[in-house]
Amino acid sequence: MAATIKDVAKYAGCSIKTVSRVINNEPYVTPELRTQVQAAIRAVGYVPNLSARRLVQHKAYMLGILMYPGYSQATSAVLSRIMDIGYEENYDILIQPYFPSHSRSRDKLANLITGHRLDGFVSTPPCDTDGFIVDLLTTYKVPLVQINPFTRTETIPYIAGDDYQGAFAATEHLINLGHRIIAFLLGPRNLRASVDRLYGYRAALDAHRLTANEQWLEDSEFTFDGGYTATKLLMERQVRPTAIFAGSDESALGVLFAAQEMGLRVPGDLSVCGYDDFLLSKNIWPGLTTVHQPSEEMLEQATRLLIKLVNGEPVEEKQVVITPRLVVRGSTGRINP
Amino acid sequence: MAATIKDVAKYAGCSIKTVSRVINNEPYVTPELRTQVQAAIRAVGYVPNLSARRLVQHKAYMLGILMYPGYSQATSAVLSRIMDIGYEENYDILIQPYFPSHSRSRDKLANLITGHRLDGFVSTPPCDTDGFIVDLLTTYKVPLVQINPFTRTETIPYIAGDDYQGAFAATEHLINLGHRIIAFLLGPRNLRASVDRLYGYRAALDAHRLTANEQWLEDSEFTFDGGYTATKLLMERQVRPTAIFAGSDESALGVLFAAQEMGLRVPGDLSVCGYDDFLLSKNIWPGLTTVHQPSEEMLEQATRLLIKLVNGEPVEEKQVVITPRLVVRGSTGRINP
DNA sequence: CTGTTAGCGCTTTCAC
DNA sequence: GTGAAAGCGCTAACAG
DSSP states (O other), X not given: OOOOHHHHHHHHTSOXXXXXXXXXXXXXXXXXHHHHHHHHHHHHTOOOOHHHHHHHHTOOOEEEXXXXXXXXXXXXXXXXXXXXXXXXXXXXEEEEEOOTTOHHHHHHHHHHHXXXXXXXXXXXXXXXXXXXXXXXXXXXXXXXEEESOSSOOSSSOEEEEOHXXXXXHHXXXXXXXXXXXXXXXXOOTTOXXXXXXXXXXXXXXXXXXXXXXXXXXXXXXXXXXXXXXXXXXXXXXXXOOSEEEXXXXXXXXXXXXXXXXXXXXXXXXXXXXXXXXXXXXXXXXXXXXXXXXXXXXXXXXXXXXXXXXXXXXXXXXXXXXXXXXXXXXTTOOOOOX | OOOOHHHHHHHHTSOHHHHHHHHTTOSOSOHHHHHHHHHHHHHHTOOOOHHHHHHHHTOOOEEEEEEOTTOOOOOHHHHHHHHHHHHHXXXXXXXXXXXXXXXXXXXXXXXXXXXXOOSEEEEOTTGGGGSHHHHHHHXXXXXXXXXXXXXXXXXXXXXXXXXXXXXXXXXXXXXXXXXXXXXXXXXXXXXXXXXXHHHHHHHHHHHTTOOOOGGGEEEOTTSHHHHHHHHHHHHTSSSOOSEEEOSSHHHHHHHHHHHHHTTOOTTTTOEEEOSBOOGGGGGSTTOOBEEEOOHHHHHHHHHHHHHHHXXXXXXXXXXXXXXXXXXXXXXXOOOOO
């Protein structure tokens, strides 16, 4: 059996409350006693029992990150950072899979909350699209920080990327390379990002007095298969686009695959631009031009914000918008004369 | 304040012990009383408080998965499965980043264990290479299941892929396509997989009476950069290999990139074979021939095994070796005449 | 500044 | 079959 607070108290010759004070860095302990207790803690090899603390404080010391398993962005490298933050702040972090509008997912989440097993949540897209999470957490007054929320509200804190700006920059980059027919691949309608990216694309065309024609829009769902199919459709037309803005890196991968399968050279015959800058984008020949979303940093910021909220600490900025930046690699080039 | 066991007891008109029996599916409760209690539970919206249970049972109901943040295989899709399993079995699952031989990592782990915050661990490579984990968990008698352990022992349970067989099959595939000079890219020395894959490669050459020449071995550390550099070195030689067995998909990506940058056609001028079959292997032109490791299933099996161990349930097979299978895609082809 | 006391919500004896 | 009582390890409230 492990050492408890009583063992420490006995060893240090003081009461358990004093030990408790030392553990929690509370004031009103003389420096001498404090060091004495600290020595005792080391001597008996004491580590506080979190379950006891959790029970008495009605606090779970656990945070949930809601993730949609369909996307593969969340790698262990990304998660590593937030696990570290949690560790430092004494919170465990639970990765919680969530499918929007899926009753089992909802039940699990509701159970987690009603069972007081979590103190707060970070939601990542598209988990918050069904509104359930927001409603539930609001009802139970459980803090929530959204990453790229589907709908931004005035009250719920979020960390969001400026998809409009990012898409604008990407489209402008293609225009500046001389492209005039630039196709855009639409993402799922339940993602705010996909809507904003479309607007950014349109706005850039507008700004350069190019007409945004519906016929250069294709669905892709931001998936590989979607990008692949869309490209086949687009490139079999009489008039072909010279560039495709894929809307996401995953769909851009499909575009690249289809293009190469059709014997097209990238960027010679077709320029391709993605969005997200996921890990492999720079590792795929010829290097994918894309818009960098600092997803690691965003998740980190969201987690830090959530911890402050849960701890009841004051927060300056509750709603943060981050401007993404264009990363030019080999997949886009000047239009062939 | 949420409903407690007392509220349920009061509502059902029985003692808290009876409620406890119902919750835990214990015998010695009349069917009528049981249904009555169940109704009461629903009526008051009772959810057991895990912290209280944890405290009294000296059990954390939490499992740790040790992951090396350097590799990016662990996507949310992979994790989703095990989180689900944990949920069903009433265990929370903590993803724990771990760098072998890193003192901070060690301290964190030791703290987690001595603080009784976890009931058991699954380790993934290369977390167990420094021996620390195995020692620590053995000392504290905390159950451990290893995935692809660095050294297999007779006592510690593991789920492992047969890297020797996999590499043998991959190499043989290349030989059967007519390749005679097949380079192999070495992985990190602290990975059992990389050693076994080398042996499998050699054995296949041997079996076909081809001499395994040291000169066709290059280091890659199983990384993109390693694969890239190795390929540049190999393809600048007087005599070039006609195929590269990259040892991992990540390094294979580097090979593909370098090859295409050098204007080589794949598989026309160079066949490329990877190992792991990570998510994107099939999405990268021209499709990566590789050896499929069922990492999701392995992690799932390991987690289920760990739960049985932690629950003290009997287990049939404690050490499982899975035979991987070759997946032939576009990156390998018959040698050019 | 320090200690005593009373629980947190649950399971575990052990009587009935 | 069922229940009363004790206590897990800790913190909160209040005395001293």
